Amino acid sequence: MSSSLQARTGRLLQRYENQFRLVAGCIPYRLKQNVENKTGDLLRKLEVLMISSPNRHDLVFPKGGWEKDETVREAASREALEEAGVRGIIHDALLGIWEFRSKTKQKLCGQEGACRGYIFAMETMEELEFWPEQATHERKWLNVWEAWKLCRYEWMREALSSLSVFLTGQPLLLLAVAEVTEPTPLFCLLKPSSTERVDSAINALC
Template identity: 60%
Template sequence: MSSLVCEGPAMSSSSPDEVLARKGRLKQRYDNEYRLVAGCVPYRVKKDEGNPCSLGDDRGQVEVLMISTPNRTDMVFPKGGWEDDEDVYQAACREAMEEAGVKGTIDRTTLGHWVFKSKSSQQSSSPRGACKGYIFAMEVIEELESWPEQATHGRRWVSPGEAYQLCRYDWMREALTALLERFSMIEAVGSAQELTDQNGVYMMLQTTSDGAVALC
């Protein structure tokens, strides 16, 4: 299992002191008609006071970070378009910074790979308008006081139990379950796969879940 420390991927900026979220889809990656997206489940571990190196058996020691979206009461994990000048891990890190204002260490072994379809295209067999998304675990090491999409995305640390209640889509609960499996908090139900991207060639691996409904 390998990891990557996020070091602030390149983003649009109008001045050296201002970091802006990327806009538009000029650099967007596609796999045939599927738009490719990347995201993460940001988390932190509360160390046992008696043993700072121990995770412990209490599931509440792990917290995950979720973000709000306008006019909704449920919450999501950060994700967005994977662009052609970055690998999938950098894309996931960038989305976490843009939407949640956090940086951290991302695990290169994916929590899962899902197909996202809008509600309007859910009954269609065509990939047009759908996305393929890859979600990773990211241990947060820095929280920014301000971030590019702060006006539209608030952030909130929650327990795994609360996260399950707040998750908007099934794929989110499945990704959260995969994260908790890594801490041996729940019985493992499957294995994750690692993605590779060499010379710009996108390699498809085994799908953990398929057909989850989400808005791209």
């Protein structure tokens, strides 16, 4: 039963590299079938899933610690299940690798709270009625323009644009959003153009 699923806790198996906590996540997506789309623009049919965080008004994509007994794609899939209650296909193509600081360590200096996130696209196949972290994470399906406005950090917008490139071949062309999201030290480390480059980057850590 889905209601009996439990989320992993603790960090005994957490992966680290050069003082960075390794994180895996994904952007769950689906294509709406009942949308009139005479132009054939795939973005008009695209929806992405975001989740809430405790005591916050904005939304995030599911992600969490990559542990030693799983592959990075298994970790991304597990986090989507635990936090958002969805199962699906994690694509081989990596949307990107970003370095950022965890939300509780934003004001600190040095490496404390530094994370390196591996973000994938996940085609959603199943949406559970109950999931492990349902009490702390509500989920919401949004079109890409709505999701763009709600992204907490710039790296999330970069990941969303990478998803657009992956699915349509084109980056998101959006007007600048008036509301400024939280600044955070970040930079895109890698946006591979082939599965081979993705695998070589990941295998170096395994």
